[in-house]
Amino acid sequence: MKTILLTGAKGMFGQDAVKIFSERGYEVLPVDIDDFDITDENSVNAYFEDLMVQRCCNFVLHAAAYTNVDGAETEKDRAFLINEKGTENLARITAKKNIPIIYLSTDYIFDGKKNTPYLPEDNFNPLNIYGESKLAGEIAVKKLNPRHFIIRTSWLYGHNGKNFVETMINLSKTQPVLKVVDDQTGCPTWTYDLAEGILKILEANMSYGIYHVCGSGFTTWHGFAKKIFSLKGIATQVIPVTTDEFPRPAGRPKFSAMENNGICRTWEESLKKYIELYH
Numbered sequence: 001m002k003t004i005l006l007t008g009a010k011g012m013f014g015q016d017a018v019k020i021f022s023e024r025g026y027e028v029l030p031v032d033i034d035d036f037d038i039t040d041e042n043s044v045n046a047y048f049e050d051l052m053v054q055r056c057c058n059f060v061l062h063a064a065a066y067t068n069v070d071g072a073e074t075e076k077d078r079a080f081l082i083n084e085k086g087t088e089n090l091a092r093i094t095a096k097k098n099i100p101i102i103y104l105s106t107d108y109i110f111d112g113k114k115n116t117p118y119l120p121e122d123n124f125n126p127l128n129i130y131g132e133s134k135l136a137g138e139i140a141v142k143k144l145n146p147r148h149f150i151i152r153t154s155w156l157y158g159h160n161g162k163n164f165v166e167t168m169i170n171l172s173k174t175q176p177v178l179k180v181v182d183d184q185t186g187c188p189t190w191t192y193d194l195a196e197g198i199l200k201i202l203e204a205n206m207s208y209g210i211y212h213v214c215g216s217g218f219t220t221w222h223g224f225a226k227k228i229f230s231l232k233g234i235a236t237q238v239i240p241v242t243t244d245e246f247p248r249p250a251g252r253p254k255f256s257a258m259e260n261n262g263i264c265r266t267w268e269e270s271l272k273k274y275i276e277l278y279h
């Protein structure tokens, strides 16, 4: 049985990943901030020293992160501390212990000026602090641990966290009309599909490197909202608006869809399944 240590295990993705990896025969060691703070190098190292005395660890799936995209604009140091320094600590110790690291990154490392889906090798140019700090994490992983998988995902939703699907469904309970941005395009991704995509990469013994694991196809936030409501039979009207009409602290790419090379099903199929299961 393969053992996988998962950081950020209490997060939206982490909670689903623990379940899915366990069901697929992995021994999962779920860790979050109560076990060790990834920004504290001594605690990280001590945890791994103890762990390696007790058992082997085949992979570290590093999902812990500072994920507040707008908050990062005013908490830059904290975002970098967690997403860069925390990732550096994990990349260094995993390299020392010969453990491959799987680092979760984001479509927000791209500037959105392309008009076809981004490929893993495309140039990055983040428009916000969150994207910069996650990119700094990618760079640290590449530099410090040659045995790395960098998995970029996007527009994540799952039943254990705050996300667009749950927000839209909740708002629809009180709002007959909602204005939703229609000039940002990306790939909605269910946490379940992200976990399945990572499993596919590991089980096919794919080479180390960068992968995009996100729903196939793409849409705007407006298109995403309309699909949620049509699948759920909600009558709330969705009005398309521009980003300029809805200013937010962090800039966002206009087009951050990513090419996933068939690793995940379409975002519409996943959303349908998600709504059937949880709503």
Ligand SMILES: NC(=O)c1ccc[n+]([C@@H]2O[C@H](COP(=O)([O-])OP(=O)(O)OC[C@H]3O[C@@H](n4cnc5c(N)ncnc54)[C@H](OP(=O)(O)O)[C@@H]3O)[C@@H](O)[C@H]2O)c1
Pocket: 007, 008, 009, 010, 011, 012, 013, 014, 032, 033, 036, 037, 038, 039, 062, 063, 064, 065, 066, 067, 082, 086, 104, 105, 106, 107, 134, 153, 154, 155, 156, 157, 161
């Ligand atoms: N959500 C998205 O749309 C999206 C899109 C692209 C990529 N991603 C990436 O996917 C991954 C999972 O995202 P998610 O939405 O599931 O994240 P999440 O729900 O915010 O979970 C992140 C987890 O990391 C923990 N954490 C934060 N700081 C820590 C520290 N210093 N030490 C140890 N643990 C710490 C958090 O604990 P607290 O809650 O106590 O802070 C939380 O349990 C992240 O790497 C994220 O950058 C997410």
